[in-house]
Amino acid sequence: MTLKPITPKSRVRVRRLAKRAVYDEEAILAILDEALICHVGFVDDEQPYVIPIIHGRIGTTLYFHGSQSNRMLGALSDGIEMCATATIIDGLVLARSAFHHSMNYRSVVILGRATAVLDPDEKTRALEATMERLKPGRWADARPPTDKELEQTLMVSLPIEEASAKVRSGPPADDEEDYDLPIWAGELPLSLTPSNGLVPDPRLIAGVDVPGYLQ
Numbered sequence: 583m584t585l586k587p588i589t590p591k592s593r594v595r596v597r598r599l600a601k602r603a604v605y606d607e608e609a610i611l612a613i614l615d616e617a618l619i620c621h622v623g624f625v626d627d628e629q630p631y632v633i634p635i636i637h638g639r640i641g642t643t644l645y646f647h648g649s650q651s652n653r654m655l656g657a658l659s660d661g662i663e664m665c666a667t668a669t670i671i672d673g674l675v676l677a678r679s680a681f682h683h684s685m686n687y688r689s690v691v692i693l694g695r696a697t698a699v700l701d702p703d704e705k706t707r708a709l710e711a712t713m714e715r716l717k718p719g720r721w722a723d724a725r726p727p728t729d730k731e732l733e734q735t736l737m738v739s740l741p742i743e744e745a746s747a748k749v750r751s752g753p754p755a756d757d758e759e760d761y762d763l764p765i766w767a768g769e770l771p772l773s774l775t776p777s778n779g780l781v782p783d784p785r786l787i788a789g790v791d792v793p794g795y796l797q
Contacts, residue, residue, distance in 0.1 A: 638712030719795030
């Protein structure tokens, strides 16, 4: 597959350890799809905020949603500058020296301006994309949103245009003179996995089987 590179503007170009930078679209979208949440940074009334939020994606557009009273989404819908980040931690990197300890990770930074989503059909598609990204198969199983619920939902869209990714993988990078030290060094892989067993809602009615996509 031919990768479509994203030409990074200067403010998202990776400068520190630039060899870890990734600019192709496929890699950036894959990180966004795997990460469970984004963190959104913005300034409102001269006060900076960074807020975690669930995201959805359709093509090269990110969607964020919440209630109509959501302060962050209200500010973003005015078209202010914003930053969205997503990070996946793949492991701890244990070096021989304290200085060179690190993490293996995949991260994305997106800068831009969001736009309020007013069309009910686009809202519905974005909500479906959000739910299906978290657990494929769930949208068809759940009750769809009503017109009233859509009216109560504030949603913004952010184009994935000004973006870059940064990735670290592999063993520690110790100073050459430290490699002979009798200290264990290497990687402790980490991953987010489901715990054993589902916990049913106490008010689940009798006779409802666990759907196949949750087994």
